[in-house]
Amino acid sequence: MTALVLALFVSATPHAPQQAGSALHDGAREARVQGLGKLLRCPMCQGLSIADSGSSAARAQMDRVRELVAEGKTDDEIRAYFVARYGEWALLEPSAHGMNWLVWLLPVVLLLVGALVIGWLVRRAPPPHGDEAAALRAKPPLSGDPYLDAVRAELRK
Amino acid sequence: MTRGPVVALGCVAAAVGALLFAFASGFGRDPHEVPFALKGKPAPDFTLTRLDTGEKVTLAELRGHPFVLNFWASWCGPCQLEHPTLARAAQRYQHDARFFGVVFEDTTEDARVFARPMDPSFPQLIDPQSRMAVDYGVTGVPETYFIDAQGVIRDKYVGPLLDGQELATRLAALQQPSAPGASR
Numbered sequence: 001m002t003a004l005v006l007a008l009f010v011s012a013t014p015h016a017p018q019q020a021g022s023a024l025h026d027g028a029r030e031a032r033v034q035g036l037g038k039l040l041r042c043p044m045c046q047g048l049s050i051a052d053s054g055s056s057a058a059r060a061q062m063d064r065v066r067e068l069v070a071e072g073k074t075d076d077e078i079r080a081y082f083v084a085r086y087g088e089w090a091l092l093e094p095s096a097h098g099m100n101w102l103v104w105l106l107p108v109v110l111l112l113v114g115a116l117v118i119g120w121l122v123r124r125a126p127p128p129h130g131d132e133a134a135a136l137r138a139k140p141p142l143s144g145d146p147y148l149d150a151v152r153a154e155l156r157k
Numbered sequence: 158m159t160r161g162p163v164v165a166l167g168c169v170a171a172a173v174g175a176l177l178f179a180f181a182s183g184f185g186r187d188p189h190e191v192p193f194a195l196k197g198k199p200a201p202d203f204t205l206t207r208l209d210t211g212e213k214v215t216l217a218e219l220r221g222h223p224f225v226l227n228f229w230a231s232w233c234g235p236c237q238l239e240h241p242t243l244a245r246a247a248q249r250y251q252h253d254a255r256f257f258g259v260v261f262e263d264t265t266e267d268a269r270v271f272a273r274p275m276d277p278s279f280p281q282l283i284d285p286q287s288r289m290a291v292d293y294g295v296t297g298v299p300e301t302y303f304i305d306a307q308g309v310i311r312d313k314y315v316g317p318l319l320d321g322q323e324l325a326t327r328l329a330a331l332q333q334p335s336a337p338g339a340s341r
Binding site: 022043044055056057059060061063064067083084085086087088089099102106109110112113116117120 | 164165169171172175179192193195261262287288295296297298
């Protein structure tokens, strides 16, 4: 029943974009278009790049990227074109300036803090008591198994 | 307490504070809302073709008079819903602003089929590859742009414009001089 309702709904819904996209460039040029598209945010999607989205807006933007590449614009100029229209929001990889530095530096700072805390905890751990240390160093009796004895001898070093 | 833990605690507190600040500023805005950076900026140039007559329409010839650009597509349901509101406004406010529809990501044939039953209240323009739409920072359809007599984008409305009063308010704002500091 659900399938029937869904089928009726889908068939009654107007089809999505019909306009043909622009022709792909050859090899390296198209790879550059796709690379740029991967770093630009699709305005109609959730966290998708325009290269990964099949939405109408994303396709229109990919066509524009292709056109700008064909016009000989640099990657920075193409990114600036989209930022001028959609703000920094358009960039999936925020540029490193102002508050954006937080995004780049915070993970490093957190890693350093984590290392500091671990280092402090390790240094703070009490050394084994004298008796326990002596027991650990004491030569255990031979087990009769040469391999086990060899491992124990290695551990005592 | 020794110096080590104090430093570590300070760093953790600073990191948590920075995260809280980032979250607080992020939660203040709608994540679905795409920023519109062209507000108050000169409208990008365009030359488009009318769907009905095939005549060219350019930005240059529209200067000196406010105009409204409505981006739509035949596959967009909300565009059909809002069209009567725009058609009525185009007639009613024809002395205040000119209205144009711009076909977004659609074929000329489908756009003609869509536009035919509607009254020819305002010209519809074909935008090949939606180049002009991207130039204007369109994020989807329908979207309606309000451009003043100097060619400055005053505002845009995202979604179907169903409220005639809302439209009238925005058209009235087009008649007012732009705020000081707005780019020309």
